[in-house]
Amino acid sequence: MTKGVVLHGTGGAWHVQCEHGDAVVAALRGKVKHASDVKLAVGDQVMLTQDAGSGWAIDEVLERKSVLSRREPGRARGERTIAANVDQVIVVFALREPEPHVAMLDRFLVIAESNALTARVIVNKVDLAGDEEARSLFGAYESIGYPLHITSARTGHGLEILRQQLQGRTSAITGPSGVGKSSLMNALYPGLSLRVGEISASVNKGRHTTVGAFLHPLPDGGFVVDTPGLREIGLWGVPSRGLDECFPEMRALKEECRFADCSHLAEPDCAVREALQRGAISSTRYESYQKLLSEALESERF
Numbered sequence: 330m331t332k333g334v335v336l337h338g339t340g341g342a343w344h345v346q347c348e349h350g351d352a353v354v355a356a357l358r359g360k361v362k363h364a365s366d367v368k369l370a371v372g373d374q375v376m377l378t379q380d381a382g383s384g385w386a387i388d389e390v391l392e393r394k395s396v397l398s399r400r401e402p403g404r405a406r407g408e409r410t411i412a413a414n415v416d417q418v419i420v421v422f423a424l425r426e427p428e429p430h431v432a433m434l435d436r437f438l439v440i441a442e443s444n445a446l447t448a449r450v451i452v453n454k455v456d457l458a459g460d461e462e463a464r465s466l467f468g469a470y471e472s473i474g475y476p477l478h479i480t481s482a483r484t485g486h487g488l489e490i491l492r493q494q495l496q497g498r499t500s501a502i503t504g505p506s507g508v509g510k511s512s513l514m515n516a517l518y519p520g521l522s523l524r525v526g527e528i529s530a531s532v533n534k535g536r537h538t539t540v541g542a543f544l545h546p547l548p549d550g551g552f553v554v555d556t557p558g559l560r561e562i563g564l565w566g567v568p569s570r571g572l573d574e575c576f577p578e579m580r581a582l583k584e585e586c587r588f589a590d591c592s593h594l595a596e597p598d599c600a601v602r603e604a605l606q607r608g609a610i611s612s613t614r615y616e617s618y619q620k621l622l623s624e625a626l627e628s629e630r631f
């Protein structure tokens with residue numbers, strides 16, 4: 330038996346990176362398919378055997394450590410697994426071009442939190458404005474507990490530390506388009522030609538295949554998740570239940586609210602709103618909470 334990780338799959342042919350050696354193409358054995366209702370996803374760890382006819386087969390799917398799944402907004406129920414065994418979500422923003430939209434960052438972080446995944450924030454294009462401005466705009470996230478990386482794909486600033494954080498881990502890299510996700514990956518791993526975040530509308534023209542999810546092995550160990558679904562993360566739904574727990578600075582306080590099910594909107598003796606008044610919780614973060622909560626409640630009404 331060989332252990333491997335699923336890199337990509339189309340039409341029942343799964344590309345699996347073996348632990349020691351090359352990537353192989355394998356089919357899922359019928360008995361595995363029926364044994365569980367879990368659909369195989371990129372990042373899944375599997376056990377493989379080579380058949381006499383030299384084909385490879387997946388005999389077992391190992392238990393997942395984590396999943397990154399997409400909650401459909403609106404009336405659609407259920408979740409779709411984007412990738413399994415993701416170690417961290419890396420949210421990339423730019424200091425300029427495009428102008429950073431901090432409410433959007435909060436949404437990305439909530440999605441990471443709702444999947445119980447660690448997140449870090451990259452502020453790229455620091456060459457366009459400087460370290461000080463990056464810290465004044467995004468420093469608050471570091472205080473909340475999100476590691477902050479200030480980078481420039483153009484000058485190479487901050488890339489070495491980022492490389493160390495990607496090494497040996499499976500990372501889902503996301504952020505608005507144009508912030509430099511692909512440029513960062515290409516600056517870190519020249520020759521890998523990752524096109525993270527590219528919306529390749531033309532790829533499918535005239536073909537009936539879907540561009541699926543990919544897991545890219547990194548040269549110094551670890552993987553980067555690239556899927557069309559991840560590019561649309563701004564459209565993913567967020568849960569209303571437990572939304573406050575997706576804000577680490579609120580999570581720490583909610584025990585002190587008078588009501589256990591406090592929504593932190595209007596209830597008396599709310600520790601979250603008291604912290605807001607003291608300035609211990611930032612008003613932009615609180616506004617994001619309000620906005621995401623009303624959006625989630627609205628979509629759950631159907």
Ligand code: GDP
Pocket residue numbers: 453454455456457480481482483484505506507508509510511512513524525526527
């Ligand atoms: P993506 O959509 O997030 O993958 O963004 P791209 O990597 O395609 O970059 C969008 C644009 O920003 C390109 O024109 C890049 O050359 C430019 N860019 C990327 N990183 C930097 C940076 O650190 N500094 C500057 N000044 N421009 C950058």
Ligand code: ZN
Pocket residue numbers: 583586587591592593594596598599600601602
């Ligand atoms: Zn409260």
